[in-house]
Amino acid sequence: MSSVKSPALTSTDQDALQSAVIEVCENAYFVFVEACDQTEFDALIRASGEAATPWLRATVHFTGETMGHVEIALPERLGAWLVTSLLGMAPEEILSPHQLSDGVAEFTNMVCGAWLSNLSDETLFTLHAPQVSPVAPGWTPLDQPQDDRWRRVSLNDMPMQIRVG
Numbered sequence: 001m002s003s004v005k006s007p008a009l010t011s012t013d014q015d016a017l018q019s020a021v022i023e024v025c026e027n028a029y030f031v032f033v034e035a036c037d038q039t040e041f042d043a044l045i046r047a048s049g050e051a052a053t054p055w056l057r058a059t060v061h062f063t064g065e066t067m068g069h070v071e072i073a074l075p076e077r078l079g080a081w082l083v084t085s086l087l088g089m090a091p092e093e094i095l096s097p098h099q100l101s102d103g104v105a106e107f108t109n110m111v112c113g114a115w116l117s118n119l120s121d122e123t124l125f126t127l128h129a130p131q132v133s134p135v136a137p138g139w140t141p142l143d144q145p146q147d148d149r150w151r152r153v154s155l156n157d158m159p160m161q162i163r164v165g
Contacts, residue, residue: 014151017070017151017163018162020114021033021111021153031082031085038152040154041161048075054075054134055075055135055140055141056075056133058071059130060109060112060127061127062126063126063128064116064124064125065120070163071163072107073160074158075159078155078159079104082103083100086107104130108130108132112130147163
C-alpha cells in the first residue's frame, strides 16, 4: 500500500520556491524580486502603506508523489499591478473583482507549477484550481506570529509572502 505525503520542506525546497517566484516574475511579469528577512519585510509593509490596504490570499493545492499547497499573501494593490502588467494594460485601468481574482489565481498557479517543475522534472503533479479570497479587513502579516515557513519578497518595492503547506 502506498501513501501520498505532504512535502517536508528542506532549505533547498525553500530556495527552490523563492527561485520559482523570481523565475515567474522576471520572465512573465518583467518585475524585479528581492528576498526580505522579517525585519525588512515589516519595514516594507509600513513604508509602502500596505498595513492599511486590503490583502488577498491565493492557494493552489497539488497532488502527485507528494501533496500539499502553495499559498501566497499579497496586497490587493500588488495583485492588480501584476494582472495589468501581464495583460499589457495601462496601470490606471481598473480591474473588475473577477479579473483581479483570476489574475492572482493564474500568478499563483504559475509559481506553484514552476516550483514543482524545479523540484523534479520526472514527477507528475496535478494542480487543482487556485482559490483566491480577501483576508479579513485590517489584516496584515504584521499581525501574525513569525512563521519560518513563509518566504518574504519585495516585488517592485511591494511586499508578498509565500509558503508551501
